[in-house]
Amino acid sequence: MEGVRAALRQMLGPHAGIGVTDPAQDTALWDEEAAAVARAIPKRRTEFAAGRCAARAAMAEIGFAPTAILQGRDRAPIWPAGLAGSIAHCDTCCVSIVALQEHYAALGVDVEPATPLADDLIAVICTPAERAWLAGETDPGLAAKMIxxxxxxxxxxxxxxxxKVIGFDAVTLEMIDCAYRVAGNPTLANMKGxxxxxxxxxxxxxYV
Structure with missing residues (x-):
């Protein structure tokens, strides 16, 4: 878990709070949050709780008081005023990143197993420009999963x-080593990653 935390710190710098938890561990929800997953299957409840625990750990890193992280009708987390944040999880790891909006107007995070993307999904996920870039990669399946x-x-x-709900074809990512720039969508021209x-x-x- 410390390697994951260090990698996120490397990508985001000192102004972000970072939380990392194990979704396999039993983590208690705050009462206000429990209603959102009252009818969910146990795996979903466990993931939800791990995400909220990671979010509060991230908030503590930047001196923000712990609070319940409720869920909107669109299932997106509702962050306290003045705070930008994001939560992601896979079977083995849950992460959250937060920051004051004076440092980041918006944040997004994702975590996936480092395995190749299925061949039949590459054309769904990747734009023609991205597929042209993949052709030059030594492991195009893994590179596609990164996209x-x-x-x-x-x-x-x-x-x-x-x-807005956008599809995978709404943006083209220009990959440069361990960074990327969002292209093909003027609305998101200032977004980087x-x-x-x-x-x-x-x-x-x-982030923006």
Whole structure:
């Protein structure tokens, strides 16, 4: 978990709070949060609780008092006023990043197993320009999975700003080493991101 935390810190710098939890551990929800997953299956409740625990740990890192993180009708977290944040999880890791909006207007994070994307999904996830870039990669399946993860982070970061549901074809990512730039969508021209592989996981962040 410390490797994941260090990778996220490398990508985001000193102004972000970072929380990392194990979704396999039993974590208690605050009463106000429990209603959101009262009818959910146990796995969903466990993931939800791990995400809220990670969010409060991230908030504590930047001196923000712990509070319940409720869920909107769109299932997106409702962050306290003045705070930008995001939560993501896979089977083995849950992460949250938060920051005061004076430092980041919006944040998105994603975590995925560092395994290749299925061949039949590459054309769904990746634009023609991205597929041309993949052709030059030594492991195009893994590189495509990284694009998928980065686009998940971009979606989470853009949603609080635009209120729009966008598809994978709405943006083209220009990958440069461990960073990427969002292209092909003038609304998101100022959005940037970073991506790393750590402890067998793809970690992606997007920010404005």
């Amino acid at each position: 998928f993860s980065a686009k998940e982070a971009v979606y989470k970061a853009q949603y609080p700003l635009t209120g 970073a991506i790393l592989i750590e402890d067998g996981l793809i970690l992606s962040v997007a």
